[in-house]
Amino acid sequence: MYGLIDVGDWQTYVDLKTGLELDTGQPPMLAELLKNSPYPGDGEISVSWVRQTAERIISLYDPHWLMLTYTQPVFAQNTGLQPESLQPLHRRIINDILELCRSKAYETVIVMTGAKVPLKEEIINLPTTGLLETSPWGSALAGLSGAVPEDEEILLQQPYIKQVVSKTDILTKHPEADENFRYYLPDYCLVAADGYLFRGFNSHFPKKKTLADLCAASIPVYSTLGTPNHIRELYGIMKNALLNGKKVLLAVIEGYRADAAVPSGFHMCGNKDEWYSYAGLAQYLLLSSGKAFYETPYPPVYNRTKKKRETVYPFSGFFVSIPADTLGDLPGIRSAVVSSRSMIVHMAANADLAIECYCRDKSTMGTMAAIKQALASSLA
Amino acid sequence: MNCNYCEWRCSLTRGEGRCRMYTFKDGVIQEKYPFTWSRCQAEEIEKVPIFHFLPDERILQLGSFNCNASCAYCMNASIAEPQQELATFVLQPEQVVTLAKRGQYKIIHFGINEVTVSLPSALKIAALARQNGILTGCSTNGFLTEEAAAAAAAAFDFFNLSLKSLQDSFYRQHLGLPTVAPVLRNIRYLAQHTHLEITTPITKDNEGEIPALAAWLASVNKKIPWHLFRLLPAHKLEHAAPPAVMTLVNTVTALEDKPYYIYIGNFVGSKWVNTHCRHCGETVITRLSDGACGARLQANYLKQDLCPHCGSRQDIVVEVNKCTA
């Protein structure tokens, strides 16, 4: 997979696996597209960016499978947006998606992820010997690494921890788990009680929050392709539709209020396997490839004290390989992605072409296109 | 009683000082929030950026909060000038060192915000780290007093110092600091006493100063690595455009009087973060810029600290004896 990175006044064309600059020229059409559609930032303005960029891609490439991701509700809530203002934002995004699907004849699947509830408390320190680790933004899911045997009892006594799952239990249940999964899996995975948020080692954003992520057992889904009971079914449903000649648009809208009404036309759909409620990378992989969290190389929580220098896919977050069997990689199916989520989606989808924002911490650094070699050659 | 950690030398008799981190109590200057951090994370040393000291080493990075400056374009304003309550945590020196040992980090780095505002905590951790064979370093704006700079130089093994300009007017207007003079004094001092690398955030307001900055740094020591950051202005200047990449590259290419090692980064995909042997010009270390701050090491071709092409010694610390973790 190749990557074209645009930082505003300068572009570089790289092999996404090595990060090294390619000596072939970038496809001019793609260079123009990035130049003319720079990611405008995480505000509401980028809702239009997703739509406009999708329309450009449809006119350039007419993908059978088109994936769109929206993160604006997450950022809007992080900057204090209240529930009453969130609903119009959601409506606007949903209307945009439905309009696009109507005008371009796509079947529609919309998944709302990243449930949030009012914060009760942040869990910053645990009285354990093991180290509490979570995502940079804080999360309802955390890991404990470097644990000693006494830690388990301490964890079980904490009223704000809903579930404690040991590495041993996970790996006993899934002896076939990938080596990378086993290496990075912490000693314990911890699920916070509703309304509680873990902070800890590697927490980047120290601002106290008003909302907590929720490990949601079910999430709102809209589908013109039938009514799945669990999001794991969506992969098969979309695959069938594509193989039967239909065009399918999958949209993921991140950040909704679990305590608000489910948008009209949506139904609640299972989002949990065993103890784990899908979120982030694992959820994207489940949607795009039908793989459960334990079937991927990426554990739901990382033991980052063991972090090794990444030698492959330096612009692709935790990814160490291109996922196989994705909807983006179905033979004979043209596929594309437009994403306002950085790093994850171009890999999770493994589509022919992906246009994403490129962000680090809180800053938008530019726009990136990921393109399969074959398509790059044909566009050159 | 005046605080002697930075050149504001605030009177603490009736307050907490400009950075709000120190107080005068029981006859001594005390930290208000000792060993209190807003961030503790795993990183690579190149991300600081530090390119010429133990390449490829993992670091345990600690940051506190608040600052003694108020940069208009600050990338970390939510930590340096927090307007809302922060989620902080306490890690005592023993806990930090235990964490470093458990994660097999050879280096603890104080960064994210200005180390000066939590200097006593950082110095105590550095002392305990050294007893345990762990190295320490820090990032600073360099506005320390002479005595604080001396204490820090004795305690830490490396510094990344951010020199923003040579002009007092720039420091006043963009950083809220009265003068650059102590920063320049401290650079001269630190260059003689410890491993020092300099970062200069470049905006459209100081890109014209690159030749003067290069000449001044070269006059101190040409071996000091210099990191030019194409700054994405944030905070009060978030709508300002960053400087153009090729303008920076062309300006640096045209420099005559300059340090040996100039890196241009802080944007994704930068091709100007590799180290070349200053004797034969061959590439000795390649790095990859994934965006914010420094870079990540891609390949290290050094033979110990020698150029694999011409065999000459490189200006890169590849081994520190006291490091045993």
Ligand code: SF4
């Ligand atoms: S560190 Fe500087 S700003 Fe803070 S109290 Fe001391 S003199 Fe004032």
